[in-house]
Structure formats: structure tokens, C-alpha cells
Amino acid sequence: MPTAVEYARANSARFLDELKALLRIPSVSTLPEHKNDVRRAADSLAAELKRLRMENVHLIETAGHPLVYADWLHAPGKPTVLCYGHYDVQPPDPLDEWLSPPFEPTERDGNLYARGAVDDKGQMYMHVKALESLFASHSGTLPLNVRVILEGEEEVGGEAIAKFVREHPEQLKADFALVSDTEMFAPELPTLCVGLRGMIYTEIEARGARTDLHSGMYGGAAPNPFVALAHIIAQLKDKDGRILIPGFYDKIKAPSADELKTWKGLPFDEEHYRQTEVGSAQLTGEPGYSVLERTWARPTLDVHGMPGGFTGAGAKTVIPARATAKISMRLVPDMTPQESFAQYKRYVESLKPVGIELSVRLIHSGDPIVIGTDNPYIRAATKALRHAWNKDTVFIRSGGSIPIVGDFERHLKIPTVMMGFGLPDDNLHAPNEKFHLPNFYRGIESIITFFEELGR
Amino acid sequence: MPTAVEYARANSARFLDELKALLRIPSVSTLPEHKNDVRRAADSLAAELKRLRMENVHLIETAGHPLVYADWLHAPGKPTVLCYGHYDVQPPDPLDEWLSPPFEPTERDGNLYARGAVDDKGQMYMHVKALESLFASHSGTLPLNVRVILEGEEEVGGEAIAKFVREHPEQLKADFALVSDTEMFAPELPTLCVGLRGMIYTEIEARGARTDLHSGMYGGAAPNPFVALAHIIAQLKDKDGRILIPGFYDKIKAPSADELKTWKGLPFDEEHYRQTEVGSAQLTGEPGYSVLERTWARPTLDVHGMPGGFTGAGAKTVIPARATAKISMRLVPDMTPQESFAQYKRYVESLKPVGIELSVRLIHSGDPIVIGTDNPYIRAATKALRHAWNKDTVFIRSGGSIPIVGDFERHLKIPTVMMGFGLPDDNLHAPNEKFHLPNFYRGIESIITFFEELGR
Numbered sequence: 001m002p003t004a005v006e007y008a009r010a011n012s013a014r015f016l017d018e019l020k021a022l023l024r025i026p027s028v029s030t031l032p033e034h035k036n037d038v039r040r041a042a043d044s045l046a047a048e049l050k051r052l053r054m055e056n057v058h059l060i061e062t063a064g065h066p067l068v069y070a071d072w073l074h075a076p077g078k079p080t081v082l083c084y085g086h087y088d089v090q091p092p093d094p095l096d097e098w099l100s101p102p103f104e105p106t107e108r109d110g111n112l113y114a115r116g117a118v119d120d121k122g123q124m125y126m127h128v129k130a131l132e133s134l135f136a137s138h139s140g141t142l143p144l145n146v147r148v149i150l151e152g153e154e155e156v157g158g159e160a161i162a163k164f165v166r167e168h169p170e171q172l173k174a175d176f177a178l179v180s181d182t183e184m185f186a187p188e189l190p191t192l193c194v195g196l197r198g199m200i201y202t203e204i205e206a207r208g209a210r211t212d213l214h215s216g217m218y219g220g221a222a223p224n225p226f227v228a229l230a231h232i233i234a235q236l237k238d239k240d241g242r243i244l245i246p247g248f249y250d251k252i253k254a255p256s257a258d259e260l261k262t263w264k265g266l267p268f269d270e271e272h273y274r275q276t277e278v279g280s281a282q283l284t285g286e287p288g289y290s291v292l293e294r295t296w297a298r299p300t301l302d303v304h305g306m307p308g309g310f311t312g313a314g315a316k317t318v319i320p321a322r323a324t325a326k327i328s329m330r331l332v333p334d335m336t337p338q339e340s341f342a343q344y345k346r347y348v349e350s351l352k353p354v355g356i357e358l359s360v361r362l363i364h365s366g367d368p369i370v371i372g373t374d375n376p377y378i379r380a381a382t383k384a385l386r387h388a389w390n391k392d393t394v395f396i397r398s399g400g401s402i403p404i405v406g407d408f409e410r411h412l413k414i415p416t417v418m419m420g421f422g423l424p425d426d427n428l429h430a431p432n433e434k435f436h437l438p439n440f441y442r443g444i445e446s447i448i449t450f451f452e453e454l455g456r
Numbered sequence: 457m458p459t460a461v462e463y464a465r466a467n468s469a470r471f472l473d474e475l476k477a478l479l480r481i482p483s484v485s486t487l488p489e490h491k492n493d494v495r496r497a498a499d500s501l502a503a504e505l506k507r508l509r510m511e512n513v514h515l516i517e518t519a520g521h522p523l524v525y526a527d528w529l530h531a532p533g534k535p536t537v538l539c540y541g542h543y544d545v546q547p548p549d550p551l552d553e554w555l556s557p558p559f560e561p562t563e564r565d566g567n568l569y570a571r572g573a574v575d576d577k578g579q580m581y582m583h584v585k586a587l588e589s590l591f592a593s594h595s596g597t598l599p600l601n602v603r604v605i606l607e608g609e610e611e612v613g614g615e616a617i618a619k620f621v622r623e624h625p626e627q628l629k630a631d632f633a634l635v636s637d638t639e640m641f642a643p644e645l646p647t648l649c650v651g652l653r654g655m656i657y658t659e660i661e662a663r664g665a666r667t668d669l670h671s672g673m674y675g676g677a678a679p680n681p682f683v684a685l686a687h688i689i690a691q692l693k694d695k696d697g698r699i700l701i702p703g704f705y706d707k708i709k710a711p712s713a714d715e716l717k718t719w720k721g722l723p724f725d726e727e728h729y730r731q732t733e734v735g736s737a738q739l740t741g742e743p744g745y746s747v748l749e750r751t752w753a754r755p756t757l758d759v760h761g762m763p764g765g766f767t768g769a770g771a772k773t774v775i776p777a778r779a780t781a782k783i784s785m786r787l788v789p790d791m792t793p794q795e796s797f798a799q800y801k802r803y804v805e806s807l808k809p810v811g812i813e814l815s816v817r818l819i820h821s822g823d824p825i826v827i828g829t830d831n832p833y834i835r836a837a838t839k840a841l842r843h844a845w846n847k848d849t850v851f852i853r854s855g856g857s858i859p860i861v862g863d864f865e866r867h868l869k870i871p872t873v874m875m876g877f878g879l880p881d882d883n884l885h886a887p888n889e890k891f892h893l894p895n896f897y898r899g900i901e902s903i904i905t906f907f908e909e910l911g912r
Contacts, residue, residue: 030770091772097667156770183673197672201771210735211553214885215758216653216856218733219786220697220750223740226759226781227693233686239809241676277674279666282811284679294676302671303682304774305765310782314486314612315657315819316547317784318760318885325682326766328773330675353695355738363771400672429774430668 004137004448008129012441015129016112018048019440020105022087022121023114029065029088030156038065038152041087041121045128045150046070052132053140054148062160065152069171072131073145078455079377080145082174082414083131084404085124085181086154089116090429097431110437117435118422123180124150126421126440130447143455147174151404154181157201157364158403165407176377177408178450180443182398182420186267187436190385190446192378193418195296195397196405198331198368200341204229204348205359207322215317223355225323226309232351233325236344237301241285241294243329245347248299251334255297259395263292266394277424296397299340300330326363330399337365366403371415377454381417384450388442419446460593460904464585468897471585472568474504475896476561478543478577479570485521485544485612494521494608497543497577501584501606502526508588509596510604518616521608525627528587529601534911535833536601538630538870539587540860541580541637542610545572546885553887566893573891574878579636580606582877582896586903599911603630607860610637613657613820614859621863632833633864634906636899638854638876642723643892646841646902648834649874651752651853652861654787654824656797660685660804661815663778671773679811681779682765688807689781692800693757697741697750699785701803704755707790711753711853719748722850733880752853755796756786786855793821822859827871833910837873840906844898856884875902 002010027041028034042059045068050057054070065088073080092102092115100106105114112122127148134142149172151161165172182193208223237243255263270291274283285294294300308323310316331340345360352358371378373395382393398418405416421443427433458466483497484490498515501524506513510526521544529536548558548571556562561570568578583604590598605628607617621628638649664679693699711719726747730739741750750756764779766772787796801816808814827834829851838849854874861872877899883889 030768030772032769091766091768093766094668155772199672199773201773208736211883211888212550212886213734214856215756215760215784216655216786216854217880217884218751219756219758219784219855220741220754221729221739221747222734223736223738224758226762227689227757230686230689230759231695233683234690237683239687273677278664278669278678280664280679280811281813282679283677284809284811285676291677295674298676300671300675301683302675302680302773302775303686303765304671304772304776305767306682306762306779307767309759309761310547310549311761311763311767312486312547313488315782315784316486316611316760316885317655317657317758319758320760323762326771328671328675328771330672353740355736355740357737398672399675400670424673427667428673429670429772432667 001137004133004452005445007136008133008444008448015444019122019125022125023105023116024103026103027088027152028091029153031091038088042066042068042152045087048128049148052128053135054131060164062164064160067161067164068150070148071146072142075142075145075455078144079176080147080174081451082172082177083127083146083148084177084179085127086120086151087124088152088155089119089121090155094431099432111434112437113432113434115433117433118426119428119433120154120181122435122440123420123422123443126180126443126447127178129444130451133444133448134451143452147172159364161404162407165411169411172412174412174414176414177416179402179405179416179418180420181402182418183422183424183426184420185394185396187423188389188391190389190391190393191420192381192393192395193398193420194371194373194395196369196402197399198335198337198366198406199328199401200331200337200344200365201328201363202341202344203324203326203361203363204232205322205324207357208355209319209321212321213319215319218319222319223353224319225356226306226320228353228356229306229323229325231353232348233303235351240287243299243301245343247343248340253333262395266292268292295399297332299332299335301327303327330401331368333368333370335368337367341365366401367406369405369409375415377415377417380453381419381450384446384453387449388446419450457593460589460908461901463592464589464900464904471900472893475578475581478581479561479572480559482559483544483608484547485609487547494544498522498524498608501543504584505604509591510587516620518620520616523617523620524606526604527602528598531598531601531911534600535632536603536630537907538628538633539583539602539604540633540635541583542576542607543580544608544611545575545577546611550887555888567890568893569888569890571889573889574882575884575889576610576637578891578896579876579878579899582636582899582903583634585900586907589900589904590907599908603628615820617860618863621867625867628868630868630870632870633872635858635861635872635874636876637858638874639878639880639882640876641850641852643879644845644847646845646847646849647876648837648849648851649854649876650827650829650851652825652858653855654791654793654822654862655784655857656787656793656800656821657784657819658797658800659780659782659817659819660688661778661780663813664811665775665777668777669775671775674775678775679809680775681812682762682776684809684812685762685779685781687809688804689759691807696743699755699757701799703799704796709789718851722748724748751855753788755788755791757783759783786857787824789824789826791824793823797821822857823862825861825865831871833871833873836909837875837906840902840909843905844902875906
């Protein structure tokens with residue numbers, strides 16, 4: 001019988017074909033017109049888990065998109081891992097910037113291009129294929145106990161899984177969770193993520209006149225909701241990138257001296273990062289902090305879009321009755337979404353311009369998190385990564401948010417191993433999202449070895 | 457033989473039906489998909505002018521939508537009027553706020569609701585029907601010489617007619633122009649508009665990162681084009697409505713003491729205006745000026761839309777690579793579009809935020825204008841209005857822009873009589889645009905009497 005790693009290598013072409021089939025399903029959770037596609041993705045994953053010999057495979061219905069559950073719990077005395085992933089994806093727009101269609105997976109230069117290739121279908125699928133390889137090489141058994149929970153709402157706030165974890169912690173009982181939704185710090189550098197920023201995603205709606213008005217007739221008397229929002233936004237964040245919300249920075253816990261030292265030693269060149277990843281004339285952000293500190297350990301505030309008014313080509317001289325700003329903030333330990341949103345809402349309302357009514361809404365939120373490195377799961381993961389990549393693991397943080405990690409900590413009382421294989425230039429949430437294929441294959445091997453190490 | 461006014465009254469129901477047919481053509485000049493509709497409107501007007509016995513009727517092709525020309529020049533020794541109007545309309549969005557479809561003219565409470573009902577198809581059609589009535593009652597002749605020029609690009613800047621007036625002034629030779637694209641100050645109050653604001657309509661495009669980026673990964677390092685635009689806009693206009701562009705107010709000529717006195721005497725109640733026309737919690741604008749001064753005699757700055765980023769429902773955590781602000785300014789005598797745009801562009805560029813590239817574009821512009829009241833055309837118009845409405849005419853300004861009036865002054869050296877019959881609550885450029893039908897009929901009679909007076 002081949003080892004699990006040998007099995008994975010022998011079947012890699014099929015694994016890739018199966019991943020492509022999953023990527024062809026446009027499971028965009030935020031768009032109502034894709035509701036059935038999201039369910040199709042869930043159904044196909046459930047069928048695949050059944051095929052592998054996972055047990056109790058079923059969809060858990062929710063107010064939104066379903067969860068997929070499976071388990072295999074026949075390794076007494078061994079740890080139980082909770083494998084988490086999400087099968088929903090971000091919207092693909094702007095479509096015209098994709099070099100190949102977002103839902104037609106295309107290989108170029110050793111990469112697989114598709115919406116969801118790395119975030120998170122491709123990474124979630126590494127878990128599935130690691131389990132298949134383990135079953136195949138361990139006489140239909142697994143070296144440890146496994147629960148799988150997959151969600152279809154990660155990109156829209158993950159309300160359903162948060163509720164399930166909160167209300168049914170006993171059904172997800174495990175010793176630790178494995179999440180592959182993060183990235184490696186650099187190519188060929190095995191990485192465990194041990195810190196995440198939290199977030200609050202909000203909308204400010206500004207309302208002025210009762211209906212849209214002609215700017216010639218009414219300009220000079222009617223309030224302009226876009227000008228109002230501009231004044232508010234300009235007072236939320238100053239030109240240097242400092243957030244101006246009173247009290248916003250009060251609870252921030254600075255990274256430890258050890259962490260800062262490690263970060264300084266990472267192969268990171270700000271000028272290279274600016275040129276190859278961001279591509280802007282200059283980088284921005286709070287003075288006095290390195291890019292890694294600014295994106296991992298400092299809160300931020302971004303505007304994502306400002307719907308309303310006239311957005312077509314050409315000219316329309318309208319004073320719109322209303323306009324909205326979609327604004328999110330990233331949070332770091334020990335900030336909390338509740339307190340940060342309250343500070344933000346209070347401050348925004350205090351800035352209310354003349355003639356304007358405001359609504360400040362919280363769309364979704366997630367806690368910031370820091371995982372301790374001194375536990376058997378992180379140690380086994382480090383060992384597996386050394387085996388697969390022949391290099392020492394670096395511990396980093398991520399600027400993104402994975403709210404579920406906070407939920408696991410709060411309700412299941414378990415740590416999460418964030419073992420991700422994305423790369424910094426994978427274009428998450430952007431056109432031309434990709435997954436570096438060697439990382440897909442090596443990721444499967446890493447997870448196989450990790451689980452075998454824990455079952456030893 | 458009936459008089460022209462009698463003829464108009466006897467045929468008013470047919471006039472209305474014909475106007476409705478014209479309003480059914482969605483001649484939205486700014487939307488490429490309506491290009492053929494715009495031409496259909498031009499064709500139908502040319503056919504109607506031919507039917508009336510106007511001569512030399514033809515379309516003048518341009519780089520954009522065609523002009524419609526017609527003349528009748530057989531009244532030697534009598535003045536020549538240049539009748540101007542536009543047959544294009546604003547886009548109808550937001551569609552869901554219309555109580556009846558924008559291109560299905562609907563009568564309610566003595567009003568005709570449709571996009572273009574008053575701006576300007578309905579008002580332009582008063583000229584056409586006045587000419588028909590005069591031909592019918594003057595044995596197939598007119599009491600004065602008439603040229604008609606109609607354009608299909610007024611709502612997108614009027615480039616084609618501006619070029620034609622500039623390059624072929626001899627083909628439009630006349631003693632004065634008649635434009636009906638303004639409003640009465642109040643119902644039953646005959647009004648001549650003798651001042652218009654000019655305008656510059658611009659776009660600022662802000663570009664940051666090369667592609668859209670994930671705000672978790674890059675928030676704190678990548679520039680945000682919306683935040684950049686917010687900072688710029690907040691520095692263009694302060695919270696009190698003062699424009700902050702250096703030099704912007706330098707050339708403003710204050711209204712005369714007589715004008716200010718007249719304006720004070722107009723039946724205008726700011727609180728009533730706020731409640732019934734604007735509907736906002738408060739009015740805005742420069743402190744120290746009345747609403748009429750602010751909307752007629754002071755420049756303004758408005759933001760019409762901010763395309764870019766994510767504008768769908770829900771949440772997308774993107775730092776967009778680019779965002780645009782559509783910004784216009786209204787100008788008053790003696791400001792010029794050239795100088796004002798140069799001041800604006802220079803100032804905006806001086807505000808360039810870190811990491812952001814800016815493009816500042818002029819989309820279109822128009823001169824501000826003041827017409828003298830001491831000429832035979834304004835006197836005859838006043839007399840005709842007294843006859844039709846049995847009231848003295850008030851001389852007002854308008855906050856809107858009619859760039860063609862400036863072109864007529866500059867290139868044809870003729871004054872324009874702005875005799876409009878819209879009402880302040882006609883919802884120009886907004887959902888539920890309407891024309892008060894008694895004004896349509898009385899407007900036709902006013903124009904008939906005006907032309908007969910000049911031909912006496």
C-alpha cells in the first residue's frame with residue numbers, strides 16, 4: 001500500500017480536475033442571483049465527503065446558505081481536529097480586468113486562475129484531498145478523529161456558522177481547529193499565522209433633499225449627501241492615515257518584543273512590496289510603523305464604495321437625495337467590534353452636516369485574535385511543515401479577518417492552527433485571483449503529515 | 457378666419473396629443489443605447505416643421521446628435537427671431553421613484569408627467585404650435601421672420617450647436633433669440649429670466665494601487681482612492697458651503713441694488729421652499745446670502761456621483777484601484793469657465809494625497825450671462841405676457857445654465873429672451889418631471905402675442 005503522500009502524488013492530476021469542477025460553480029454568497037449556485041457547491045462537497053467514507057455527512061440548513069458537516073470519530077485516544085473551510089467566494093467584478101473568465105479555471109505559468117482558487121475553495125479542498133489520501137493509505141481509517149464544517153457565508157460575514165458554533169458547541173467538539181485560509185509569508189517559506197485582525201463593516205447613509213434635484217436650480221441651497229460624506233470621511237482618517245475616532249486606539253496591545261524582532265527578520269522589502277504587490281506611487285499609513293506593523297498590528301479604515309447619484313458616462317447635473325459610503329475598519333487585540341462600532345457611530349453622528357440625516361449601520365463584524373504558539377498542535381504543524389518544505393516555519397500575523405477563529409476560541413475553547421498556502425500576489429478579492437499549483441500539492445502533503453504526526 | 461390665439465385654443469387637445477407622441481421617444485442624449493431614439497425625435501420635429509410650411513427644413517449632421525433647422529424669412533422690414541429649443545432629455549434614473557413610466561406621458565391633476573415634459577420638449581413645442589397657429593391665422597404667413605434651431609445635446613454639454621453657432625453665425629442671423637427653457641417664479645406670475653449661472657462639469661479620477669486589493673491584507677499600506685477623494689472634496693467646500701478654491705470668488709460681480717430690491721419683493725418664503733421643494737431638514741449654503749442670492753448670484757460646487765469600488769448590496773472588502781468624483785461648479789458673472797476650471801484643477805492637483813495619482817478633466821462648460829432689459833424684444837415680451845396673464849412681468853435670474861445663450865451673445869451678437877413657463881416644482885432632472893398643462897396652453901398664447909406684437 002502506498003503512503004498517503006505517495007497516493008496524493010499519484011492522484012494529483014485528478015485532484016486538480018476535481019478542484020476545477022468546484023471552481024466552475026459561481027458560489028458568490030453576496031449576490032442573491034447566485035443563491036442556487038452556492039447550494040450546488042455545498043451539495044457537491046457533501047457528495048465528495050460521502051464518497052471518501054466520511055460519516056454523518058449532511059447539510060445544516062440556516063437562515064442563509066447551508067453548512068456542510070461530516071465526521072469520522074473512530075480513533076480513540078487520538079486528538080480530534082475540526083477542519084474548517086468556506087465554499088463561497090467574492091463577487092468577480094470588475095469583470096473586464098480578468099485575463100480569463102473568473103469561473104472558468106485556467107492554468108497559466110504554474111498557477112490556477114479562478115475566483116475562489118485560493119480563497120478558499122482551493123485551500124479547503126486540500127483538507128478534503130488530504131483526508132482522501134489518508135483513508136486510501138490507512139486501510140479506510142484516519143490517524144486521528146476528524147470533524148469537517150464548511151460554510152457558504154464567509155464572504156458576507158458568516159452569521160450562520162457563528163450562530164451554529166454559539167448554539168451547538170457540543171456538535172463541533174474538538175481539540176483544535178485547522179483553517180487554511182491564510183497565506184505563506186513568501187514563496188517556499190512555510191508559515192503559520194498566529195494573529196488576525198478583526199473588523200467592523202459599516203454603511204453610512206446620508207440623506208438630504210426629499211428627491212433628486214437639479215444642481216442648477218438648487219445648488220447653493222440644497223444639501224449634498226456626497227459632500228456631507230466627504231466631510232465625514234475626511235474627519236475619520238487624516239491625511240497621514242491616522243484614525244480620528246475618539247478612543248479608537250485606547251485598547252490596542254502592542255506586539256511583543258519577540259514578535260517585532262521576528263517580523264524585522266522576515267524577507268520583506270517595502271519597496272519591492274510597493275512595486276510588485278500594491279503598484280501605487282507611494283505606500284500610505286500611520287507614520288512611525290513598518291508596513292508589517294501597519295497591516296498586522298494596527299487598525300485601519302477603508303472606504304469600499306460610495307453608491308448613489310449619477311455614475312454613468314457623461315454628465316448629469318443632479319443633487320442626489322441620498323448617498324451611501326461603505327466603510328470598514330480592521331481591529332487588533334484588544335479592541336472589540338462592539339466598542340469600536342459604538343465609538344465610530346457616536347463620532348460619525350457627532351459630525352452630522354447641516355441639512356443631512358444619517359443612518360450608521362453595522363453590516364458585520366469579527367473579533368481580532370492572537371493564538372499562542374506553545375501547544376501540541378502548533379508544534380506538530382511546525383514539524384509537518386519542516387518535513388514537507390524542508391525549512392523552519394515562520395510565525396506571522398495576517399491583516400485579514402477570519403471571524404470563525406474567534407468563535408472557535410470563544411465557544412469551543414479551542415485554538416486554531418492557521419496553516420495557509422496562499423501567496424502574497426494571489427489577488428484575493430480582486431481580478432485574476434490565483435492559486436500557485438505547487439502550493440496546492442505541497443499543502444495537501446503538509447496536512448497529511450500534520451495529521452499523521454498527531455496520530456502517532 | 458379665427459385669430460391665432462383662437463386657433464390655438466380650438467386645437468389644444470390635438471397639440472397635447474402631438475406633444476405626448478414626442479415625449480414617448482426616449483431621446484436620452486447621454487446614453488449611447490438611445491442614439492437612434494435621439495435621431496427619431498429630430499426626424500419627427502423636422503417632419504412637423506415641414507408640415508407647418510416652414511422652409512429649408514433639414515437636419516444638420518454633427519459629431520454627435522443632429523441639429524434641426526428651419527426658417528421662414530418673408531416678412532421684410534420685420535425683426536427676425538431665432539427660436540431655440542432642445543429635444544434631448546436627461547436619463548430617467550432612478551426609475552423606481554417614478555409614479556408613472558418616464559416615457560409614457562401621463563396626465564394627473566392638470567399636469568403632464570414625463571421625462572422631458574417641461575425640459576425642454578414641452579416648452580420647445582410651444583414655439584412649434586405658436587408658429588402653426590400664426591400660419592393658420594395669417595393666411596399662410598408669419599408676422600415676423602423666423603429661424604428655428606433645435607439641438608439634441610443640451611443635456612450633455614451642447615458641443616455640436618456651440619460649434620455650429622461659432623462656425624456658421626451667418627446661417628443663424630437674427631435680431632434676437634427666443635428660448636423657453638426656464639421657469640416662472642411662481643404659478644400665475646409671468647416671468648422673464650435675465651440672468652443665468654454658467655458651469656463647469658468635471659471629473660476627478662483618483663488612482664492608487666495597480667489592481668483592486670483585499671482591505672484586510674493591504675489596509676494600512678495601500679492608498680484608498682475614495683478616502684483621497686473625500687479629503688479633496690472636503691477641501692473644496694467647507695461645512696458652511698464656502699468654496700475654498702483660491703481666487704474662485706475674485707471676479708464675482710454682485711447683483712445691482714435694483715435687482716436685490718426686486719428679489720426681496722418676490723413672493724418667496726424660505727421655509728415654504730425648504731419644506732415643499734427641497735424637503736431637507738435644513739437648507740445649506742454660504743452664510744450671509746438669501747436663498748435667491750445663493751442660487752442665482754453665487755457660485756456653487758456639487759458632487760453628483762462617485763463611481764468605482766463595490767456598490768452592490770452587502771459587503772465586499774476591497775480597496776479599489778481607482779475611484780472617480782463627478783463634480784460641477786456653477787459660475788456667475790463675471791467668472792469664466794476657463795479661469796475657474798484652471799483655478800480648480802491647479803488647486804485639486806495641489807491637494808494630491810500620498811500614493812494617489814489624479815486626473816482632473818473638464819467634461820463641459822457654459823458661460824454665466826446677464827441680459828439687459830432695455831431693448832425692444834424684452835419690452836414686447838413683457839407686453840405679450842401682460843396680455844396673456846393680465847399681470848406685470850417679474851425679471852429674475854436662474855441658477856441653471858443655458859450655455860447657448862452665451863454662444864448667441866458671443867457669436868451672433870444678439871440678446872436672448874428667456875420666456876419660460878416651467879414651475880418650481882416641475883422636478884427637472886429628477887423622477888416625476890412634469891409640465892403644468894395650463895402653462896403649456898398659456899405659453900403658446902404668450903408666444904403668439906409676442907410675435908404678433910413684434911410684427912405690428
